[in-house]
Amino acid sequence: MARKLNLRIWRGDSKNGELKDVQVDVNEGEVVLDVIHRVQATQMGDLAVRWNCKAGKCGSCSMEINGKPRLACMTQVASFDENETITVTPLRAFPVIKDLVTDVSFNYKKAMEIPAYEPPKDLAPGEARMEQVDVERSQEFRKCIECFLCQNTCHVIRDHEENKKSFAGPRFFIRIAELDMHPLDILKNRKRTAQEEHGLGMCNITKCCTEVCPEHIRITDNAIIPMKERVVDIKYDPSRMFAGLLKREKRD
Amino acid sequence: MTQSALQRHTYDVLVIGAGGAGLRAAVEAREAGLSVAIICKSLFGKAHTVMAEGGAAASMGNVNDNDNWMVHFRDTMRGGKFLNHYRMAELHAKEAPDRIWELEMWGALFDRTKEGKISQRNFGGHEYPRLAHVGDRTGLELIRTMQQKIVQLQQKDGREFGNMEAKIKVFAECTITEIVKENGKVAGAYGYWRESGEEILFEAPAVVLATGGVGKTFKITSNSWEGTGDGHALALKAGANLVDMEFLQFHPTGMVWPPSVRGILVTESVRGEGGILTNTNGERFMFKYIPDVFKDKYADNEAEADRWYTDQDNNRRPPELLPRDEVARAINAEVKAGRGTEHGGVFLDVSKRLSPEVIKKRLPSMWHQFYELAGVDITKEPMEVGPTCHYVMGGVEVEPDTAAAVGVPGLFAAGEVAGGMHGSNRLGGNSLTDLLVFGRRAGMGAAEYVKKNSANPVSDATIKAAAERIEAPFSRTGGENSYSLHAQLQEITHNLVGIIRTRTEIEDAIAKIADIRKRSKNVTVTGGRTFNPGFHLAFDLDNMLLVAESTAKSALLREESRGGHTRDDFPAMSNKWRQVNHIASFNGSEVTVKAQPLPMLPKELFDLFDVHELEKYMTPEEIAKGGSN
Numbered sequence: 001m002a003r004k005l006n007l008r009i010w011r012g013d014s015k016n017g018e019l020k021d022v023q024v025d026v027n028e029g030e031v032v033l034d035v036i037h038r039v040q041a042t043q044m045g046d047l048a049v050r051w052n053c054k055a056g057k058c059g060s061c062s063m064e065i066n067g068k069p070r071l072a073c074m075t076q077v078a079s080f081d082e083n084e085t086i087t088v089t090p091l092r093a094f095p096v097i098k099d100l101v102t103d104v105s106f107n108y109k110k111a112m113e114i115p116a117y118e119p120p121k122d123l124a125p126g127e128a129r130m131e132q133v134d135v136e137r138s139q140e141f142r143k144c145i146e147c148f149l150c151q152n153t154c155h156v157i158r159d160h161e162e163n164k165k166s167f168a169g170p171r172f173f174i175r176i177a178e179l180d181m182h183p184l185d186i187l188k189n190r191k192r193t194a195q196e197e198h199g200l201g202m203c204n205i206t207k208c209c210t211e212v213c214p215e216h217i218r219i220t221d222n223a224i225i226p227m228k229e230r231v232v233d234i235k236y237d238p239s240r241m242f243a244g245l246l247k248r249e250k251r252d
Numbered sequence: 253m254t255q256s257a258l259q260r261h262t263y264d265v266l267v268i269g270a271g272g273a274g275l276r277a278a279v280e281a282r283e284a285g286l287s288v289a290i291i292c293k294s295l296f297g298k299a300h301t302v303m304a305e306g307g308a309a310a311s312m313g314n315v316n317d318n319d320n321w322m323v324h325f326r327d328t329m330r331g332g333k334f335l336n337h338y339r340m341a342e343l344h345a346k347e348a349p350d351r352i353w354e355l356e357m358w359g360a361l362f363d364r365t366k367e368g369k370i371s372q373r374n375f376g377g378h379e380y381p382r383l384a385h386v387g388d389r390t391g392l393e394l395i396r397t398m399q400q401k402i403v404q405l406q407q408k409d410g411r412e413f414g415n416m417e418a419k420i421k422v423f424a425e426c427t428i429t430e431i432v433k434e435n436g437k438v439a440g441a442y443g444y445w446r447e448s449g450e451e452i453l454f455e456a457p458a459v460v461l462a463t464g465g466v467g468k469t470f471k472i473t474s475n476s477w478e479g480t481g482d483g484h485a486l487a488l489k490a491g492a493n494l495v496d497m498e499f500l501q502f503h504p505t506g507m508v509w510p511p512s513v514r515g516i517l518v519t520e521s522v523r524g525e526g527g528i529l530t531n532t533n534g535e536r537f538m539f540k541y542i543p544d545v546f547k548d549k550y551a552d553n554e555a556e557a558d559r560w561y562t563d564q565d566n567n568r569r570p571p572e573l574l575p576r577d578e579v580a581r582a583i584n585a586e587v588k589a590g591r592g593t594e595h596g597g598v599f600l601d602v603s604k605r606l607s608p609e610v611i612k613k614r615l616p617s618m619w620h621q622f623y624e625l626a627g628v629d630i631t632k633e634p635m636e637v638g639p640t641c642h643y644v645m646g647g648v649e650v651e652p653d654t655a656a657a658v659g660v661p662g663l664f665a666a667g668e669v670a671g672g673m674h675g676s677n678r679l680g681g682n683s684l685t686d687l688l689v690f691g692r693r694a695g696m697g698a699a700e701y702v703k704k705n706s707a708n709p710v711s712d713a714t715i716k717a718a719a720e721r722i723e724a725p726f727s728r729t730g731g732e733n734s735y736s737l738h739a740q741l742q743e744i745t746h747n748l749v750g751i752i753r754t755r756t757e758i759e760d761a762i763a764k765i766a767d768i769r770k771r772s773k774n775v776t777v778t779g780g781r782t783f784n785p786g787f788h789l790a791f792d793l794d795n796m797l798l799v800a801e802s803t804a805k806s807a808l809l810r811e812e813s814r815g816g817h818t819r820d821d822f823p824a825m826s827n828k829w830r831q832v833n834h835i836a837s838f839n840g841s842e843v844t845v846k847a848q849p850l851p852m853l854p855k856e857l858f859d860l861f862d863v864h865e866l867e868k869y870m871t872p873e874e875i876a877k878g879g880s881n
Contacts, residue, residue, distance in 0.1 A: 046779025049785070052294055058476070128356055130361075142386070
């Protein structure tokens with residue numbers, strides 16, 4: 001049964017904007033993205049919103065819903081009180097392009113700075129043998145749908161624009177962790193570069209990224225903390241520092 | 253748009269579409285030494301390929317060493333009811349394993365067997381466990397692996413040229429409205445940035461279309477907004493042909509409840525892992541729907557079907573694993589007979605056979621999807637499912653070895669936008685390897701072409717015409733709304749050229765599509781050029797209309813039922829109709845369709861089959877010939 005929903009949508013561009021109130025029909029079982037689409041089709045033909053799969057798998061419809069970073073396709077209207085006004089605003093950590101669409105190019109630039117996977121030189125295609133338990137560690141991080149909600153919520157960049165230059169953000173810490181734990185990758189010193197070049201040290205493990213991850217990736221516990229611990233080990237362990245001079249191994 | 257403001261870019265190869273086929277083509281063309289622009293409508297890494305759940309079919313033989321390319325080839329031809337272009341099916345079956353191993357060398361992490369090899373799972377229509385997979389997010393793994401491979405190539409270019417984007421650049425959120433030709437050959441492509449609405453010209457001697465499917469032409473679909481048949485329409489307008497456009501795959505198991513998720517896919521792996529289909533009487537109905545051609549491969553009783561999960565060498569497969577077209581028609585028939593759920597579906601249950609832990613491990617994103625989108629816990633209760641428009645078998649007619657579009661020098665097509673590979677029905681799992689095999693071949697084909705053909709400068713007159721077309725909807729007032737025209741088109745295709753068709757309904761559809769096309773010439777756009785979805789849809793609509801017209805006109809001519817084309821008025825499959833493909837072309841005002849003889853299997857491939865099996869598909873004269881050489 002259709003009922004009316006009070007929706008408040010941020011409309012504007014890079015220069016200015018404001019919250020606009022609309023009333024829109026909502027049916028049982030609908031998610032926030034459905035009602036945004038209804039507004040678009042019936043009231044605001046030029047309302048800008050990103051989306052693709054509508055099944056929580058592509059990470060396109062990231063926005064802030066009542067102030068919380070969410071995927072609009074995975075947020076049930078029924079999860080709010082019937083009389084509650086739902087407010088949708090663009091991601092705050094990135095510059096607005098129009099309405100609910102932001103410029104997320106920061107993330108793609110950072111992606112290009114992470115050293116790529118490096119396979120063993122003498123491994124022929126089809127010859128790789130890996131244990132399931134060993135691939136699962138990296139697989140957890142490869143579930144990432146790049147919705148960038150973790151990037152958006154991380155206060156290192158959310159509240160400090162100036163940090164963007166030297167801080168890759170949680171999405172790319174799990175990328176580094178994934179490669180570091182990859183059973184075949186041979187590139188050395190991934191953790192150290194995470195610390196020295198990608199700003200791992202700026203993270204003070206408040207776990208906000210983990211909380212907003214729609215894929216429930218344990219970003220802080222399984223990627224960031226283990227890397228931080230190992231970096232500390234390497235940095236302050238004199239015997240390892242000495243051994244490191246003699247033999248550089250991947251598992252630093 | 254003034255000439256001086258127009259952004260111009262020059263590349264060796266343009267790849268339109270950044271799904272599996274496009275990225276694989278881009279890697280190949282770059283590794284051949286060329287400069288490549290990757291152009292996509294969404295952000296980089298969001299392509300519909302990420303939705304592919306089940307896996308990538310390749311006869312590596314890691315789980316059952318009886319598997320090899322010949323078995324895979326046979327399965328593919330059977331699945332397509334022998335309407336496939338044999339050469340594409342052959343190349344695909346032969347090259348798929350190498351393409352999977354290659355991804356592993358690029359960092360992909362597939363699930364493993366006990367011996368540490370790439371694990372392979374069962375899937376509908378595949379004789380052996382054949383699908384390399386990563387839980388149920390295999391498509392995402394393909395996209396990420398290739399996305400990261402492209403970054404690796406860019407980093408290499410950065411070290412060599414001092415600029416990471418010197419040789420491969422991604423143009424994200426950019427829509428192509430036209431393939432530009434000069435002197436009968438491809439000269440580039442014209443389009444607009446979705447963000448700013450500004451226009452952009454790419455000059456290049458070769459264009460690879462990798463734009464995916466057409467699902468948004470239909471009302472209930474598993475496809476995202478991007479599946480608007482852009483490549484199909486761009487190719488038609490550039491003078492290429494579309495082959496087999498009557499064949500649409502309705503995936504048998506889309507979600508049917510709640511309405512907001514209607515159409516979203518429930519992966520076939522649910523059935524591969526032991527999910528059973530029942531109607532509201534509790535009857536496991538698929539046993540009633542095993543067609544004669546499959547009688548010796550599928551179990552006709554529950555006991556044998558159940559034994560198959562543990563002993564596949566001595567039992568026939570459960571009928572839930574029949575090819576998709578068979579399962580979709582069966583569900584459709586059950587619902588029509590009044591044995592469906594109140595939401596128009598049937599039940600798919602995995603909870604009876606597998607423990608909650610195993611379900612969450614093997615089907616994690618399905619568990620997630622039902623729990624979060626529908627509030628259903630699939631470890632405890634059944635899912636409600638029904639057919640959803642999933643995949644178009646038809647597409648650009650190409651030369652199999654090079655993926656070159658027939659009739660347009662410099663144009664290539666790979667992946668869902670290309671036709672021929674899957675015949676009248678695609679097997680699950682064959683799509684992901686299709687992307688890799690033919691994406692690579694399109695990249696190679698384009699590279700070879702560019703070596704022999706220089707760039708063809710784009711004339712001012714061509715630019716002016718392309719720019720005027722983009723300007724048009726802004727300069728009109730009081731015309732049609734693109735959203736409502738789109739909804740009307742979807743209603744027509746769904747009701748009149750959907751899963752079951754008849755002559756009168758198809759004729760009705762053709763007339764109605766023509767009417768919408770006429771009205772679409774008068775679409776008006778409100779608002780400005782900056783990220784304006786109404787403006788974007790006006791152009792996507794144009795593409796969907798050409799697709800719908802091609803599909804309806806091809807469907808009208810084919811007076812038989814085969815794979816993804818079911819005619820109520822011609823319910824049987826006809827061996828005579830197997831001998832022809834339908835070729836759609838566009839003369840600037842309407843689509844025309846003609847029959848064209850299907851290439852005959854050469855003797856060495858003909859001999860891979862038992863002649864009695866071929867008799868089900870071929871005429872006595874064809875059998876007597878025994879192949880083409």
